[in-house]
Amino acid sequence: MIELSGVEKHFQGQVVVHPLSLTIKEGEFLTLLGPSGCGKTTILRMIAGFEQPTKGKILLDGADLTSLPPNRRDLNLVFQHYALFPHMTVEDNIAFGLKMKKMPAKEQRERVHEAVTMTQLTPLVKRYPHQLSGGQQQRVAIARAIANKPKVLLLDEPLGALDLQLRKNLQSELKHLQRSLGITFVYVTHDQEEAMMLSDRIVIMNSGKVEQIGTPREIYATPTTLFSATFVGENNIFSQDGRLFAVRPEKLKAVRNQDGAKRMGEVLDVLYLGSIHKLIVQLDDEPMTVSIVFDFTDDRPWEVGEKIGVNWNTEDEVVIGS
Amino acid sequence: MKRKNHPLLGIHSLLVMIFIYVPIAFIIAYSFNSSRLAADWSGFTFEWYASLFTNRHVMEALGNTMTVALVSTVVSTLLGTLAALTIRKVGRKTKAGVGGLLYLPIIIPDIIMGLSLLVLFTQFHMPLGKMTIIIAHITFCVSYVYVIVTTRLTGMGGQLEEAAQDLGADAWQTFRHVTLPQIMPGIISGALIAFTMSLDDFMVSFFVSGPSSTTLPIYIYGQVKRGISPEINALCTILILVSVTLIFLAQFMLNRGKGQKKQSVLPF
DSSP: OEEEEEEEEEETTEEEEEEEEEEEOTTOEEEEEOSTTSSHHHHHHHHHTSSOOSEEEEEETTEEOTTSOGGGSSEEEEOTTOOOOTTSOHHHHHHHHHHHTTOOHHHHHHHHHHHHHHTTOGGGTTSOGGGSOHHHHHHHHHHHHHTTOOSEEEEESTTTTSOHHHHHHHHHHHHHHHHHHOOEEEEEESOHHHHHHHOSEEEEEETTEEEEEEOHHHHHHOOOSHHHHHHSSOOEEEEETTEEEEEOGGGOEEESOOTTOSEEEEEEEEEEETTEEEEEEEESSSSOEEEEEEOTTOOSOOOTTOEEEEEOOGGGOEEEOO | OOOOOOHHHHHHHHHHHHHHHHHHHHHHHHTTBSSSSTTOOOOBOOHHHHHHTTOHHHHHHHHHHHHHHHHHHHHHHHHHHHHHHHHTTSOHHHHHHHHHHHHHHHHSOHHHHHHHHHHHHHHTTOOOSHHHHHHHHHHHHHHHHHHHHHHHHHHHOSHHHHHHHHTTOOHHHHIIIIIHHHHHHHHHHHHHHHHHHHHTOOHHHHHHOOTTOOOHHHHHHHHHTTOOOHHHHHHHHHHHHHHHHHHHHHHHHHTOSTTOOOOOSOOO
């Protein structure tokens, strides 16, 4: 569907995006995940046409897009701060793209109606953006983009400015919308939980480089680099005989009998997180703490200061690049 | 928590206000004085306002002022807006340089502006008259329009235009449907300020006006040399009223955009 081949971007001599080749499949929900400044938004803006790659090509359905201006690319971008036109009603905002393409008025009305129904904006069509809440504005931004029936929808941290509860609701709405539309979504976020929940595949980025590409399950279970092991979910990194490996907190076991335990340590903190317990343990021989997650099967509570053994199964070790 | 200000601060502010507004209040008050002499108050009258409109010289000066103000407003609004739109697209250094130069006429003393324009017109053997006043007014009005429209453009940011392009609008459609409606309040506000500046400019006009092109401020100056008449007070009162109204209107226009940050046209 979209193919990036050897795309790289330099700003004033600095490499912002290192050479990147990536194929995004039709109907896929692909997320670019990384901390701010990692180049994910730049990639999105290159696909949209607002930035020109320094090197490389971007193809959509096999056709080279690289030199086309944004208005002639068959894809739409949902901006982080929505960028709704303040002087137009919700309806006019949504119809904007159709008007620019000089679509017949009757068809325009149908498309707007469709987009409005899908985003549950029907009672708000006559309002102006400043009369809407943040979540409603976000819906208008999405409706405005999907009314054009683009081949690909690009979303730049679309939920970044919303509060947690609203974000959770809109996440599931987005996922639902993507399934029913069948459009390819390219999504940018720094929120790893959001990425895990929504994506078919995740591209983890750090300082302009791709760290790992994989399904949420692959990324969580078998991270290949130190960065992806620690950026997505909590992880404990051990080093032994010159190799690094990671063990997830839920794979670690705390044992009272220290014989045969792989590591010894002292309980620094006991955290109750509702459905789970968490122990923070200071290891004896290494200057690091590990977290251990377990459920409430143990009847004797762990105490701060207690000496314990830390154990795990060898098959739960995930070797990451040295 | 309520903060209590020092009592002297209130008195001080009051004195400042009196210092600024008492002279203006005097002019307004005496424009209604039925006595010809400024020294005593002998009753309320609209007489001087009525006599203004039958005074041929006043009407002629008013005509000149209006012609000059209208023409220089239209031209400077066009030029200033175009300048703001163009300079936005250039590099940061060029922007600082050219933008600074465009801002300069606001800071340069009027007397320098007037004198330099007079020298220029003489060099080109241009007869002094309405035309030279119009050109002179355009030179400083462009700056005001440029500054105000630029403020509005900066407030708008680049994202709306990017959104328009993303939705398939070409350069002209983006300008016509997004940029122009967004900066229109700024353009109107700039035009109103330009009109006001032209309306009450004395210094620059004084240097570049000719025998047949007396504007209201120049006429008032000429009259005052022969003593302050109540008609002049009335004329000044009208000018004050018009200027203040236009400035407030400009301020209102600039803030009319929906969901925009509050902006001010009165930083100078």
